[in-house]
Amino acid sequence: MTDDHRFQINPGRDAYTAGRDLNLNVRLSDEGESRPPPDQLPLDVPAFTGRERELSRLAELAATGGSVVVTAIDGTAGVGKTALAVHAAHRCHADFPDGRLYVDLGGHSEGAGPADPADVLDGFLRDLGFASEKISSRSADRTKLFRSALAKRRMIVLLDNAASEEQVRPLLPGSGSSLVIITSRNSLAGLEIGADTRITLDVLDEDQAVEMLAVIAGRDRTAKEPAAASEIVRLCDLLPLALSIAGRVLATHPAWPLERLAERLRDERHRLDELEVGDRAVRAAFAISYAKGAEAPTRMFRLLGLHPGPDVTASAAAALTDVDERSAARTLDALARAHLLREETPGRFRMHDLLRLFAREQAEQDESAESRDAATRRLFAYYRDVAFSIYDRWEAARTGSEDTAAAAAEALSVFDEERMNLVRVALLAATDDPATLWDIAQAIEMPLSVTRRFTDILELFKQVADSADKAGNPRLVLTAVRAIAAAYHDTWSPNLAVEGFERALAVARTARDETAEQGIQNDLGLAYRLRGDLDAAIECFQEAERIATRTRDQAALARAYGNLAQTHRMLGRLGEALRFERKALRLFRRLRERRDEALALSSLAQIHMGFGEYKAGRECCEKALIIFRRLGDRHNEALAHHTMANLYLVQDREAEARQSFRKAIEILDDTDPFLAQQVRVVATQLDP
Known part of the structure; x- marks a missing residue:
């Protein structure tokens, strides 16, 4: 050759x-x-x-x-x-x-x-x-x-x-x-x-993901089962590799309805097992990145699989991995550069769902049970401290013991960032560490209520009620049942609210807890009022007034006065309403209860409107709006705008009324869509 x-x-x-x-x-x-x-x-x-x-x-x-x-x-x-x-x-x-x-x-x-x-x-x-x-x-x-x-x-x-x-x-x-x-x-x-x-590159959006699944699995199949197709792409985390594999699994099983694959993917324990076809596997792709990492990043990566929330900060990662915060921040940055995490907002890192499942698998394989338990305990302690910090700042804002606007803004800012982490950690703790569940739930109940996160309240406090009942803690059961009933009240479910408060009242009476009983009487009266039974509501508020007077609970007495005032106004008894609301306002101001003070001012505005005292009504509304804004209480701010709109409307000042209605609707669209639609119906009747 x-x-x-x-x-x-x-x-x-x-x-x-x-x-x-x-x-x-x-x-x-x-x-x-x-x-x-x-x-x-x-x-x-x-x-x-x-x-x-x-x-x-x-x-x-x-x-x-x-x-x-x-x-x-x-x-x-x-x-x-x-x-x-x-x-x-x-x-x-x-x-x-x-x-x-x-x-x-x-x-x-x-x-x-x-x-x-x-x-x-x-x-x-x-x-x-x-x-x-x-x-x-x-x-x-x-x-x-x-x-x-x-x-x-x-x-x-x-x-x-x-x-x-x-x-x-x-x-x-x-x-x-x-x-x-x-x-x-x-x-x-x-x-x-x-x-x-x-x-x-990040994952696809849902429409693109469904289109990709349709191209591979067949458009007729995705068109026939659109809900199942949407669920499959979400369970695939919108990740193209996972979508490609899911599509090929369906293509090789033409008799399968899409719902069958969706059902198999729902089980987190086996989801990665399902995302394999031929020589392609999501787990194998992740494993290469994991195997090439240095010791500190790979350890943090797998321990982050134990974190139940949507994102993590350097301080939380430091607690989880038991290192100092500076080292944790560097390691998070390294994971982000390797695209095992993504920094969606400065200092907050998120892991895709499929990567989280893979990380959890690695933690179970590479960390001992003792190591995993210790990491989880550190995580619980960290988020318990976060919840207590939010509670302290919220209390400072509520009572005005610090600069109200600054304290409220700080509390709500931290709460907004950490809400889902706190809820998920609390629920994770329900079985093995119920004390963490109880602490976090009680610390964030008021911010959850003010920001209208009622689904979170129901999920958390149902767990609190169950675990407290098993632990033989009737006082905590009472707290949980009241929180659940209040959430039903605020989501326009008066019958469930009445049922819940009546159960709470029975528990309080059995425990001979007069302090709890007077509070529940106020709550029950509100539920009756929402149901339209104003006479029953008056009876509850009067009983709350009697108990608060006997126990010398000034804050409870002020709330009873305020509730009586609003109910008398609804019955057309404006004189009685004005008398009770002024008594309530004086007490709330003396006690420095800022949110309740603003609620009393809003109620006074409505009473003044009934008397035809429109200027006095607007002045009360303006004062209430200032306080609600400082507290970050957007829902009650919207209600105050609605009252202001009605004050303008009865004076035929339609341009100003439209502006106030618009402000109310913008907030209510986020906080209470049902009420927003009711307000929108009224607002659209005004001339443009």
Whole structure:
């Protein structure tokens, strides 16, 4: 056989040539020898869906002439980085007549480690027509030759699955008009490219995800079961890899209704087992990223699988992993750069649901039961402290012992950020640590009520009632039953509210707890009033007044006065209403109960309106609005705007009435949509 060097195969290019035609390894004697330009792009994805914004951006970059454009696409495992890069390259390949180079750099692949840039350059140069004797053994010389070659060409260079900046830099052209597309699970933050050429992929939106499932599984099937299709894509976390696998599972089981797969995916314990088909598996994709991490990030990652809430801060992660907060912050940043977490708002990190399931699996495999229990106890203690802090700040705002606006704003800001974490941690603690459930639930009951989070209240306090009953704690059972009944009252369910408060009243009387009884009498009166039984409501409020007078509970007495005032007003007894409300207002001011003071002022505004004293009514409303805003009590702020609108309306000041109605509706759309619609009906009757 001839020993002509043109037919010799280079044995040192396995990392580059795997899966490619052997004829691409034929060495040419001269760069200038005639040969077709390389066209190495993988097969385009037939079911490619969505990513219009990213494709548009890549098209803009591809259209840039006269200079090298380098773009980096990063994102978590399975989010579709390679699919996007390949699809975009196919769409614009005609604009790059000198060829398309492709290489899988092996940054996150099973088996062999990342490809050596020197080997990649050797392959690229041969594909560009360079003979072996012109290719130096030194990596730096190969980079120079590669850059010289691309300076005279307009090509696409797709560097897929990069491990690091160091691996990529030698493969970048220095001049010319080529387009380089890099994909990586890491953010490659050290790469010297502009922010406008970086693309970070997240999961698809739900419509795009359903479309992707339809393309793979069949449009007739998703159209026949739209609810099941939507549930499947949500259980797949909208992750393209998971969606692709789910679609192929359905495609290989044409007799399955979509509901069957949805049912199998609902079980969190086996969801990752279901997301496997052929040689593709979500778990395997995640495992590669996990295995390549350093010790501290991988430990934090798996322990975060024990966290039940939607996001985590450095302080919470520090408690969970038992490290200092600065170290925790650095580790969270490292996980975010590897796209195992995402920083959605500054300092708050979120993990995709499927990644969380995988992390929990790793914690169960790699952490002892004692280690997991200790981490969970630290997490419970941390969030208990957060709940107590919110409660303290809220109490300071409620009583005016500190600057009301600042205290309320701080309490509600922390509460808004941590609400779901607090609720999920409390529910997790229900079985093994009921004291944590009880502490957190009671600490955040008032902020939950003020922000109208009644679903959370019902879920939390039903658990509190059950666990307190098992623990033989009747006082806590009473607290929970009252909270549940109050939530029913505030969600327009008066019969359930009456039933709950009557149960609470029986418990209080059995325990001979007069303090609780007078409070429940007020609550029960409100439920009767909502049901339309005003006489029964008056009886409850009068009994509350008698008990509060006997026990000298001034705050309870003031609430009884206020409730009597509002009920007398509804019965048309304006004189009695005015007398009771003024007594209530004096007591609330003396006690520095700011929220109750504002409620009394709102009630006085309605009473003044009944007397035709419109200016006095507006003045009361304005004072109430100031307090509600300072406290962050948006719902009662909306009700005060509604009262103000009615005050304007009875004076035929329709423009001002419309403005106040609009302010009320804007808030009520968030806090009470049912009431918002009622107010909207009245507001739309005004002339434009």
